[in-house]
Amino acid sequence: MTKEQLIKQIFSKKSFLCVGLDSDMNKLPKFLLDTEEPVFNFNKEIIDATAEYCVAYKPNLAFYECRGVQGLMDFEKTVRYIRDNYPDHFIIADAKRGDIGNTAEMYAKTFFDTYNVDAVTVAPYMGEDSVTPFLKYKGKWVIVLALTSNKGSQDFQTMKDVNGLQLFEKVIDRTNEWGGDEQVMYVVGATRGEAFADIRKHAPNNFLLVPGVGAQGGSLEQVCKYGMTKDCGLIVNSSRGIIFASDGKNFAEQAALKAKDLQQQMAKELEKL
Numbered sequence: 001m002t003k004e005q006l007i008k009q010i011f012s013k014k015s016f017l018c019v020g021l022d023s024d025m026n027k028l029p030k031f032l033l034d035t036e037e038p039v040f041n042f043n044k045e046i047i048d049a050t051a052e053y054c055v056a057y058k059p060n061l062a063f064y065e066c067r068g069v070q071g072l073m074d075f076e077k078t079v080r081y082i083r084d085n086y087p088d089h090f091i092i093a094d095a096k097r098g099d100i101g102n103t104a105e106m107y108a109k110t111f112f113d114t115y116n117v118d119a120v121t122v123a124p125y126m127g128e129d130s131v132t133p134f135l136k137y138k139g140k141w142v143i144v145l146a147l148t149s150n151k152g153s154q155d156f157q158t159m160k161d162v163n164g165l166q167l168f169e170k171v172i173d174r175t176n177e178w179g180g181d182e183q184v185m186y187v188v189g190a191t192r193g194e195a196f197a198d199i200r201k202h203a204p205n206n207f208l209l210v211p212g213v214g215a216q217g218g219s220l221e222q223v224c225k226y227g228m229t230k231d232c233g234l235i236v237n238s239s240r241g242i243i244f245a246s247d248g249k250n251f252a253e254q255a256a257l258k259a260k261d262l263q264q265q266m267a268k269e270l271e272k273l
Helices: 003-013 030-034 038-053 068-085 101-114 128-136 151-155 167-179 195-202 220-227 251-271
Strands: 017-021 056-059 090-097 119-122 141-147 184-188 208-210 234-238
Touching: 003 251, 017 038, 017 090, 017 251, 030 038, 038 068, 038 251, 056 068, 056 234, 068 090, 090 101, 101 119, 101 128, 119 128, 128 141, 128 167, 141 167, 141 195, 167 184, 167 195, 184 195, 195 220, 208 220, 220 234, 220 251, 234 251
Parallel strands: 017 056, 017 234, 056 090, 090 119, 119 141, 141 184, 184 208, 208 234
Antiparallel strands: none
């Protein structure tokens, strides 16, 4: 999916919502555990219920890889289900890979060739060698970890050099040289608020993947105030707040209501552009 196609989807659906498929077996509705493929069945119901309100889905690989072969099969089936039934949706593999050389090339092949997702999250700590192998795939995206919302992010990401430039700012400047805003996005936590203004100084036209709205307490209004561009420039993710809105038989219905509520808020923000 190109940047132009993504922007078109956002404005036609009046939404920049991404539904995070953090499908934790321990939180699934109990009645699904008796089915042959509880995680895939859960994902399928969530996808069908929320597709009209979102533009993207983001399976978090940790919740699939921890279950071995069956988990990877669920991940693959989930991606294929979205591709077959909702081909206009952007698919992000939240894998946070960060290695070099042949290893990075194999990770890129895994997600872009084998699984055929649109984007993968990448940790840039090892430098150019850990990012550029993913940029060789035309029409695919690298989503670089920039300024995350966890407490530990303060350990490294906001460290300043002698010129007062923070590490996350240097990461953005450098990685943008490798791929530009047609292929590189950045992860920026929703709880960062005014920090989005600093982000936009270095990434004025890049899309930002923004986790943390909903269960983690991030403010959609603040994110839009400081982070939105004329092309929207945002993909805002909500995971637990949507997919685990209910643990009963109405879980899909409740997920749809949560997704619809966020979509309506997003529509109002887009109207301001």
